[in-house]
Amino acid sequence: MIIEGVHIAPVTGPDIPSGYIRIEGDRIAELGPGPAPQAPGEPRIDGSGCLATPGLVNTHHHLYQWATQGLAQDATLFEWLVASYRVWAAMDAEVVKGAAAAGLGYLALSGCTLSSDHHYIFPSGRGDLFAAEIEAARDLGIRFHPARGSMDRGHSQGGLPPDEVVEDRDTVLAATEAAIDAYHDPSPSSMLRVAVAPCSPFSVSGELMTEAARLARAKGVRLHTHLAETPDEDEHCAARFGMRPVDYMDKLGWLGPDVWFAHTVHLAAADMDKLAATGTGSAHCPTSNGRVGAGIAPVSEMLRRGVNVGLGVDGNASSELTTLSGEMRQALLFQRAVHGPTALTARKALELATLGGARNLGRDGELGSLEPGKLADLALWRMDTAFAAAVDDPVFALVMAARQPPLARLLVGGRTVVADDRLTTVDQEESGRAGAHAHRRLVRLAEERGFTIAREVHR
Numbered sequence: 001m002i003i004e005g006v007h008i009a010p011v012t013g014p015d016i017p018s019g020y021i022r023i024e025g026d027r028i029a030e031l032g033p034g035p036a037p038q039a040p041g042e043p044r045i046d047g048s049g050c051l052a053t054p055g056l057v058n059t060h061h062h063l064y065q066w067a068t069q070g071l072a073q074d075a076t077l078f079e080w081l082v083a084s085y086r087v088w089a090a091m092d093a094e095v096v097k098g099a100a101a102a103g104l105g106y107l108a109l110s111g112c113t114l115s116s117d118h119h120y121i122f123p124s125g126r127g128d129l130f131a132a133e134i135e136a137a138r139d140l141g142i143r144f145h146p147a148r149g150s151m152d153r154g155h156s157q158g159g160l161p162p163d164e165v166v167e168d169r170d171t172v173l174a175a176t177e178a179a180i181d182a183y184h185d186p187s188p189s190s191m192l193r194v195a196v197a198p199c200s201p202f203s204v205s206g207e208l209m210t211e212a213a214r215l216a217r218a219k220g221v222r223l224h225t226h227l228a229e230t231p232d233e234d235e236h237c238a239a240r241f242g243m244r245p246v247d248y249m250d251k252l253g254w255l256g257p258d259v260w261f262a263h264t265v266h267l268a269a270a271d272m273d274k275l276a277a278t279g280t281g282s283a284h285c286p287t288s289n290g291r292v293g294a295g296i297a298p299v300s301e302m303l304r305r306g307v308n309v310g311l312g313v314d315g316n317a318s319s320e321l322t323t324l325s326g327e328m329r330q331a332l333l334f335q336r337a338v339h340g341p342t343a344l345t346a347r348k349a350l351e352l353a354t355l356g357g358a359r360n361l362g363r364d365g366e367l368g369s370l371e372p373g374k375l376a377d378l379a380l381w382r383m384d385t386a387f388a389a390a391v392d393d394p395v396f397a398l399v400m401a402a403r404q405p406p407l408a409r410l411l412v413g414g415r416t417v418v419a420d421d422r423l424t425t426v427d428q429e430e431s432g433r434a435g436a437h438a439h440r441r442l443v444r445l446a447e448e449r450g451f452t453i454a455r456e457v458h459r
Contacts, residue, residue, distance in 0.1 A: 001414060004036045006047025006380065009347070009395050011054055011355050011369040021052060023376040026189055026413035030372050049384030050408050051394040053350060054369055055113025055377035056324045057357025060224075060262040060283035060312025063117045063133055064091055066099035067438040068317040071453060077230045077292040080318060081160060085121075087453060089165045090445035093127030095438045100136035102435025103316060105423055108142055110323035110404060113377040113412045115142060116312075116361060118224060118262070120149025120199040121165050122175070130179055134192065141417050141425040143190070143377070145361050147197030147224045148179045152208045158240065159203045169208045172198075173215060180219045188366050189375065189413065195361075197224040201245055202236045209252045222258050222362055225249075228271070229263035230294045246271040255280045260360040262312060264302070265295045272298070276306035281360040284352065286330035287322045288314035299352075300335045300343040310357035328353050328399045346399040376414040382406035 001023045008016040008031060020036035022029045036044070065088075072083040100117075107115050115137075122129055130148060137144035150172040153159030159166070167175075176196055184194040196216035198204040204225075216223045228234070228245045237245045246267065249255055257279030264275070264282040275282065284297050299309055311327045313319055328349040335343040358368025366375050383394040388405050391397035398405060410418035417425050443453055 001043050001045065002036045002039060003045045003047045003052065003380065006050050006052045007383070007394050008052045008370060009350065010371065011351050012371060015395065021370065021378070023411075023414045026376055026415075028370060028372055028374050028376050031370060045380075045409065047380060049382060051381045051383045051398060052370065053111070053379050053381065053395075053398070054354040054367065055379050055410065055412065056111040056353045057310060057361065057368060058107055058112050058115040058313055058324050059260060059310035059357045059360045060285055060314055061103070061107075061115055061117045062119065062315030062317070063100040063103040063136075064088065064096050064119060064121070064129075065315030065317035066103040066435045067091070067095050067442040069320045069439070071317060075292065076232070077294055078160065078232050080292055084317065085161050085165050086449075086451045087442065087446045088121050089123050089162070090449050090451070091121070091123065091126060091129070091442055092445065093129055093132040095442045095445070096129045097132040097136055098434035098438030098441070100133035101139070101426070101431045102438070104137055104140050104142060104144075105426065105428065105431035106321070107313070107324055108140060108410060108417050108423060109407065109421065110325045111379040111381070111407060111410060112324045113142055113379070113410065113417075114145065114357070114361065114363070114367060116145040116147060116195070116224070118147045118149050118197050118199075120151055120197065122150075122167060123165065134183060137192070139426055140423070140431075141415060142412050143192070145193045145195060146183075147195035148176045149197040149199050150176065150208065150212070151199045151203040153203050153205050157205075161203050166203070169205070169211065172208060173211055176212065177215060177219070180221055184219070184221055186220065191413075193221070193361070195222040195224050200226040200233070201241075201248055202233060206252055209254060213253050217258070222260070223254065224260055224262070225254070227261035227264055228266045229289070230292075231266060234266055244268065244271065246274055250274060258362070260310070262314070263289060263294070263297065265289055265297045267298060267302070269305075272302050272305045272307055275302070279308070281308040281310065283312040283360060284309050284331055285312040285314040285319065286327060286334045288319040290330075290334070291318050291320075296334045296338055299331060300339050303348070308356055308359045309352055310360040311353045323404055324353065325398070325404050326402075329402065332399060346393075346396040349399050350395060376411055378411050380408040380410075382408045
């Protein structure tokens with residue numbers, strides 16, 4: 001396949017205003033300026049008027065939360081969690097499959113070719129929830145990096161979640177190891193890798209955090225958890241452990257180039273320096289952080305100090321109908337609102353959404369930029385529409401657009417997943433309806449257990 005006459009934003013080098021990309025198999029064979037070389041018989045795509053970027057990489061998500069969007073609308077993070085845990089306890093594999101089908105389809109329509117997912121609630125007797133979301137990703141055809149999460153500190157042990165949604169440590173470790181053995185594919189062209197992801201310092205014991213890190217490193221997979229999202233977490237760690245969250249993670253052996261944290265909103269300078277020195281990454285989720293009033297992560301300062309940062313949509317229950325492409329704009333605006341107009345450029349925002357995310361997931365050698373030899377995961381954005389054409393710089397137009405430009409094509413390993421803003425591998429309307437069905441089913445299951453869904457937290 002050859003894409004020709006396209007504006008190329010490689011991420012690792014200067015733009016090519018009019019060039020070509022040639023794909024062989026699942027990889028980029030070559031790219032460059034000017035017309036494509038003659039290659040008789042190879043199909044060609046007219047890329048004129050389009051911007052080619054690497055496929056976007058989502059480094060933090062909770063797909064099951066598609067089924068509980070719009071709940072606890074005015075709550076802080078901890079209030080929102082307390083209102084949600086007992087509803088989530090009613091989920092089953094059917095809910096997760098439908099929510100994942102909708103959530104992943106929505107991500108693909110916003111330019112995402114690789115998504116992580118952090119699933120950490122596994123109610124007993126509700127089916128294989130981890131397998132359900134993996135099946136949805138396979139149906140759609142995007143790369144998937146689910147993280148087998150866990151919680152073992154319920155309310156009776158000083159944790160935030162109710163006891164009914166936590167597991168014991170032995171169960172967690174056995175199930176996590178089984179998930180890695182069943183699904184993790186370390187090959188360079190892998191469509192599916194698995195990470196280990198105890199939920200957070202306020203819902204997981206230090207013993208489980210330590211054992212989980214040992215398991216992940218023995219298996220050669222990555223580590224992920226929430227960290228430093230709110231001042232409440234700082235206070236919790238200070239009261240219970242006598243230290244800040246980053247220092248606590250350091251004590252447990254949770255810093256290193258195989259680790260990425262979600263959020264990292266409340267960091268001191270020393271925290272950022274520790275992350276940079278150890279190669280520990282961060283997943284920035286600006287819309288979700290704003291929705292629950294958690295604050296604005298110091299992204300520009302983290303970058304200045306050498307911390308790798310990727311982007312994440314986060315679960316849709318705290319980031320309703322948020323697109324991954326839109327998180328580039330949110331990240332840029334949040335940093336500029338606090339630190340001035342040079343705090344984050346449009347091209348750096350694009351890098352966060354692509355190469356920064358690939359680094360977090362350990363795939364920057366294969367993904368995240370447009371270069372010969374890398375996987376042919378790329379997005380073609382239609383930038384010549386009547387309104388968008390007024391902006392000469394297509395990268396700036398893409399990042400700043402409150403309304404996403406049309407997605408002419410999304411390729412994953414050279415295979416078309418989206419064409420002309422429509423999913424091609426699955427029925428788009430059916431995916432959307434699956435998400436709505438998952439919501440209705442979860443509401444019914446929760447009400448059968450005696451829990452009424454609260455739309456708002458009333459004070």
